[in-house]
Amino acid sequence: MQRKxxxxxxxxxxxxKGVEMAIAQSPDMELVGVFSRRNPAxxxxxxxxxxxxxxxxxAQFRDQxxxxxxxxxxxxxxxxxxxxxxxxxxxxxxxxxxATIPEYHAAMDSAAKPAGYTAMISVGWDPGLFSLNRxxxxxILPVGATYTxxxxxxxxxxxxxxxxxxxxKAGVQYTLPAEAAIERVRNGELxxxxxxxxxxxxxxxxxxxxxxxKEVEQNIVxxxxxxxxxxxxxxFISEQELRRDHAAMPHGGVVIxxxxxxxxxxxxxxxxxxxxxxxxxxxxxxxxxxxATWRLNxxxxxxxxxxxxxxxxxxxPKSGAELRKxxx
Amino acid sequence: MQRKxxxxxxxxxxxxKGVEMAIAQSPDMELVGVFSRRNPAxxxxxxxxxxxxxxxxxAQFRDQxxxxxxxxxxxxxxxxxxxxxxxxxxxxxxxxxxATIPEYHAAMDSAAKPAGYTAMISVGWDPGLFSLNRxxxxxILPVGATYTxxxxxxxxxxxxxxxxxxxxKAGVQYTLPAEAAIERVRNGELxxxxxxxxxxxxxxxxxxxxxxxKEVEQNIVxxxxxxxxxxxxxxFISEQELRRDHAAMPHGGVVIxxxxxxxxxxxxxxxxxxxxxxxxxxxxxxxxxxxATWRLNxxxxxxxxxxxxxxxxxxxPKSGAELRKxxx
Numbered sequence: 001m002q003r004k005x006x007x008x009x010x011x012x013x014x015x016x017k018g019v020e021m022a023i024a025q026s027p028d029m030e031l032v033g034v035f036s037r038r039n040p041a042x043x044x045x046x047x048x049x050x051x052x053x054x055x056x057x058x059a060q061f062r063d064q065x066x067x068x069x070x071x072x073x074x075x076x077x078x079x080x081x082x083x084x085x086x087x088x089x090x091x092x093x094x095x096x097x098x099a100t101i102p103e104y105h106a107a108m109d110s111a112a113k114p115a116g117y118t119a120m121i122s123v124g125w126d127p128g129l130f131s132l133n134r135x136x137x138x139x140i141l142p143v144g145a146t147y148t149x150x151x152x153x154x155x156x157x158x159x160x161x162x163x164x165x166x167x168x169k170a171g172v173q174y175t176l177p178a179e180a181a182i183e184r185v186r187n188g189e190l191x192x193x194x195x196x197x198x199x200x201x202x203x204x205x206x207x208x209x210x211x212x213x214k215e216v217e218q219n220i221v222x223x224x225x226x227x228x229x230x231x232x233x234x235x236f237i238s239e240q241e242l243r244r245d246h247a248a249m250p251h252g253g254v255v256i257x258x259x260x261x262x263x264x265x266x267x268x269x270x271x272x273x274x275x276x277x278x279x280x281x282x283x284x285x286x287x288x289x290x291x292a293t294w295r296l297n298x299x300x301x302x303x304x305x306x307x308x309x310x311x312x313x314x315x316x317p318k319s320g321a322e323l324r325k326x327x328x
Numbered sequence: 329m330q331r332k333x334x335x336x337x338x339x340x341x342x343x344x345k346g347v348e349m350a351i352a353q354s355p356d357m358e359l360v361g362v363f364s365r366r367n368p369a370x371x372x373x374x375x376x377x378x379x380x381x382x383x384x385x386x387a388q389f390r391d392q393x394x395x396x397x398x399x400x401x402x403x404x405x406x407x408x409x410x411x412x413x414x415x416x417x418x419x420x421x422x423x424x425x426x427a428t429i430p431e432y433h434a435a436m437d438s439a440a441k442p443a444g445y446t447a448m449i450s451v452g453w454d455p456g457l458f459s460l461n462r463x464x465x466x467x468i469l470p471v472g473a474t475y476t477x478x479x480x481x482x483x484x485x486x487x488x489x490x491x492x493x494x495x496x497k498a499g500v501q502y503t504l505p506a507e508a509a510i511e512r513v514r515n516g517e518l519x520x521x522x523x524x525x526x527x528x529x530x531x532x533x534x535x536x537x538x539x540x541x542k543e544v545e546q547n548i549v550x551x552x553x554x555x556x557x558x559x560x561x562x563x564f565i566s567e568q569e570l571r572r573d574h575a576a577m578p579h580g581g582v583v584i585x586x587x588x589x590x591x592x593x594x595x596x597x598x599x600x601x602x603x604x605x606x607x608x609x610x611x612x613x614x615x616x617x618x619x620a621t622w623r624l625n626x627x628x629x630x631x632x633x634x635x636x637x638x639x640x641x642x643x644x645p646k647s648g649a650e651l652r653k654x655x656x
Contacts, residue, residue, distance in 0.1 A: 276589075324634060
């Protein structure tokens with residue numbers, strides 16, 4: 001029996017809490033500690049036996065952690081934290097600013113490789129499992145088109161972006177897919193759909209005292225990568241309404257590859273997620289990839305990696321022989 | 329510019345023809361020849377410029393083929409051909425007798441490894457892409473249940489099995505899913521479903537002259553692995569009816585993982601294929617995995633491999649940097 005994989009969590013918001021839950025469902029892993037920028041005494045874990053440490057002390061734990069799971073946000077936390085921590089630990093993160101992934105990959109590779117660590121970046125469901133399905137789709141059906149629709153769901157990354165706008169006290173963002181567009185794709189029509197035709201974005205925002213609503217709205221809807229290319233509506237609500245009506249964090253979506261063989265036959269591959277909790281699911285993906293990250297590092301694969309680089313079998317605690325017998 | 333990957337096809341039935349089509353859609357590959365047990369002059373390819381050779385002469389082509397795609401059947405062809413050819417070529421096959429995959433894997437590994445070749449076995453959609461989704465499902469949501477439903481569709485493997493029963497001149501087999509069972513799974517009910525509750529099997533059979541219908545029916549419905557565990561009906565029809573009503577080869581199915589987080593939240597992952605042509609799609613998967621097989625062999629990974637061992641990025645002709653930029 002191999003010893004358990006020792007996991008650390010950096011950042012304890014919804015995602016960090018989800019990681020704690022997912023580790024509790026993984027008998028081959030143990031959570032050795034949570035690191036927070038808050039006062040450790042103020043951080044309440046689900047399991048009170050797990051220690052909480054100050055983020056600033058993390059370097060002292062290099063020998064006690066096999067894989068550190070970074071649970072900060074992509075906009076402000078990870079670009080800074082990621083490379084610093086990748087030089088000290090094997091890490092897994094959920095960096096999800098699609099447009100800057102190549103740049104982030106390069107920074108993480110430069111940090112991790114010289115130190116002999118493995119940095120598994122952009123893990124989750126999109127980027128992550130949806131990326132995999134886009135890849136399987138176009139590699140297997142090279143003649144065709146790939147479509148991704150999200151929602152209806154609350155997006156962590158986009159809600160985080162909203163909350164970082166000056167004048168926003170609290171808020172959430174929902175992504176809504178256009179069902180009519182999905183039906184056209186399923187029917188093999190191969191429609192050309194503009195970004196704006198596929199989804200809408202809805203924000204529910206609590207203003208900070210004295211903030212200017214018009215200015216906040218303008219700063220949200222014009223934000224590049226996140227909102228500028230969509231029809232975005234911003235609704236201002238009270239803190240009470242936010243707590244009452246927007247506490248759940250469901251999400252989901254679908255990736256569809258519609259292709260044709262050389263004989264003109266239509267083939268459709270469709271991947272759907274219906275998630276009761278987006279952060280809990282993203283966390284579950286992070287934890288499975290933490291297992292793969294540790295194995296890759298042990299076998300000498302270092303530097304920045306993504307889900308596209310990970311053989312699926314590495315995600316499972318089962319042996320190759322067990323997987324072939326049970327799953328093939 | 330790297331030279332093209334040189335592919336050979338062993339066996340030219342529906343699957344072999346599908347492979348020829350899929351290679352025509354893959355600019356980084358070239359089909360260097362087809363090998364057949366029939367008289368080569370009688371084998372008509374889609375592209376008449378591709379040479380057809382006698383299967384018996386295949387050893388002469390060891391230096392001209394990077395990956396040989398085996399397009400024989402799992403019941404009689406591959407168990408014999410597979411190990412013999414894996415000692416002479418990198419191969420990809422679609423061995424799909426689930427119960428004997430571990431044994432076949434061992435035989436292929438013993439043949440390929442000492443010769444320095446890579447043998448990618450059991451590729452297609454089930455086993456294959458469905459296996460991958462079963463794996464991603466249980467690795468990410470360890471607390472839950474996985475369900476696979478097939479059809480409605482014509483199954484190549486099962487039709488092949490029917491046709492090998494003595495007294496059967498020709499025939500096809502359809503797999504039908506139980507829609508009510510699928511709905512229960514989608515609703516998160518986690519039902520316990522017996523094999524018999526999930527699908528039915530329907531055979532349409534043309535009897536050979538003088539064959540005994542009762543005996544043929546009994547031999548089909550009692551066949552282990554293929555029919556014994558299902559409600560199987562056998563319909564005897566004329567050759568004319570078979571040609572008229574059963575020429576298309578659609579198939580498909582769905583893999584669903586229904587799981588719960590440690591907080592009790594329901595998460596559902598669903599993978600659906602709707603295939604106009606089962607052999608053309610299986611062939612497309614084989615060709616994408618031929619690309620990965622060649623790369624693995626070039627990087628020193630030899631012996632028997634399955635889809636569970638293949639990093640997704642290896643399936644695409646694009647570079648890692650292109651994939652990260654376009655698909656993550």
